[in-house]
Amino acid sequence: MDVLLLARLQFAITIIYHFFFVPLTLGLSLVVSIFETIYVRTGNETYRRMTKFWGKLFLINFAIGVVTGIVQEFQFGMSWSEYSRYVGDIFGAPLAIEALVAFFIESTFLGVWVFGWDKLSKTQHAAVMWLVALSSTVSAMWILIANAFMQHPVGYAINNGRAELTNFTQVLTNRVFLTHFPHVFSAGLTTAAFFILGISAYHLVRNHEPDFFKKSIRIAIIFGLVGTLMVGFFGHLQGQLLARIQPTKLAAMEAVRRNEDPGNLSLLTIPSRDGKTDIIDIQIPRLLSFMLFNRFTGEVQGMTELQAEYEQRYGPGDYIPSVFLTYWSFRAMVGIGLLLFTAVLLAIYIDIKNLYGKFSWFLKLLPWMIVLPYIANTTGWILTEVGRFPWVVYGLLTLQAGVSRSVTGGMFLTSLIGFILVYGLLIAATLYLMFKFSKAGPELTDVPPPEEDIPNLLGERPGTAEGGSQ
């Protein structure tokens, strides 16, 4: 078996799976913190119920997000040991700091939040949720600092046959990190917004708890507006950065074959089977240059010239990432972004004018739209990571040089099958619980289900699903 292929496949599957859950954690933890704060400040019981209901969905999502994150911390050493040796001096630090300053807070205080409803004052309890939300964000920050180094290594020198840290400030202010982090964070806001909009719309169509769900929607549309605007703005900056730091990714995702000045934006490019020419190629003149350089001229480097240039610089090899994956991932992500922005505007209009009755078709559509941010989140990372090919650290270390030497294809295959089975079962359980709690609405998180309320042999009242404090 091809060790490199299996290692890449396993990393791709485990990280994509992990990132299904991360954006919702980032956004929903903030929403729950806000709901609980409103409850503490106003004493309005609806907001307490909102905290419980959305908090329950947050917890289901959080549990699986955390455990699949553990895999990543181990996997660098397990599958990519030569990469770990080469960059550990730089890359290990953000991971260790993430655990120490963020993950500890997140895990410790989440336990306190879940179990502490009757052990802490209301203000303390809300403050604990804020700590969970903020540390989740800080956690994402450190992980993206680490990833930024792989995309665009800075602050290092090659000593003793490896990359060694020379300037930590440069690692922290990597331009890739400065655009990636707000992009990922606002993707989290957007994911949470559509999660809430979709579930709330499902209940509003059935006229179930309209006050509860309209209040939820009001926060969600603010998150959605801020999220979609920010995600687009920072995504745009990321694209501009690519022209300077990762020209091969840019050329592949825009299907630019030869150097172009001015660069035209591809609306639809379908290459021939051998990939050398295009069957269909519809372009908007000059738009690509404008998007990259804020003017209608400027050279966009093409794959042919880049391949030749990189061969000269780094030796023979294939330096162009998959055009198919990067081109379509990019278009799926941007297309969904625009669609979501439009949907948010419509939702705001409906809420302000109180036209919920008139736009029931839109309310019926919203639950289906929950899936869209997930596709955009995933394709966004596919673009970022596949577009780095053939590098594990851009320009420094190839994937081939980074993979573990002592792990055999058989071992990779064993763990790959194992992960697929375990992850398959877990996603089934997660979806089951998500559907169960979101469809049931707030009643299920308000009171313990009554059917178990029969005395048992000990003369005690037996347990209920949620107990008294949850």
Place this chain on the structure above:
Amino acid sequence: MTLNTLWFIFIGLLYCGFFILEGFDFGVGILLPFLGKNDLQRRTIINTIGPHWDGNEVWLLTAGGATFAAFPDWYATLFSGFYLPLFLVLVGLIVRGVAFEFRGKDDNPRWRQLWDWCIFAGSLLPTILLPIAFANLVRGIPIDADMQYVGGFFNLLNPYALLACLAVSLLVVLHGASFLSLKTTGEIEAKVKELVRFLWLLVTLLLAIFMVTSFIVTDAPERLNVLTVLFPVAGITAMTAAGGFVRQERFGRVFAMTCLAVGLLFGTIFSLLYPRLIVSSLNPEWSLTIMNSASSPYTLKLMTIITLVFLPVVLIYQGWSYWVFRKRLTGEPESLTY
């Protein structure tokens, strides 16, 4: 003291902290299916560790991250060399973490039973596999001149490692039982106290045999120093004292002693290891050490400052979280969360 030594100590402390804290919740997880007769009892048992297991687990992740940052070659060789055992540890931690959250969210008895067994298996796998890994680091494994592990999976299952596995696993069960004796009442409390009485002598003997074997199997006699003698002796003393406290029915102190014993056991392993990180059984020259596997002085210095600032903060708020949930769980449904 050099920064390399300091980082060896930091990482040793993180693993000790992990085994002391997560040790008892692994023990509780292993005991769960056998102690809890009905759903209410099982919920009570799970709730004793409910607020804490996640925070405890972060000790392992921080230890892993610190290993990566301070000794990248150690991290790389260890994690790739022990690929399959660590994969199983991961599966255990994954199903266990999800099980705690998911178990109580549906009433179906089969649903709950499934997650109970996930908690059991997820607690058992790391408990039996991690000691095997640590014992092999000291005993020596085939490491070549390029710091690559060149043995197979079954090289790891030697008698010394299996002895470590048995001793640590039973110690973890004892540790979990002594924790439960402090956090429960009635039937469960009586049962775990009985278990502590039963296990105490066996665990003490096994630990003593393990300590003595360590001095025969490894190169410990050549590298005697204060700590390599102090840690095992203190560990056995703590276990002996635990026996005295068991007879006096002072279970708070028994738990304090099992905490000490777990910490000192891993202290022994780390003191025998120093200044190596992985002993090569092929050639002592090829062992990974705190010098040849370390990060640059700049990175070590940076990480030292960050750790000295943040680790005390972590200790304070984790201590606080234990203070918040200091009461016993009486098994009344109203008091249970999961």
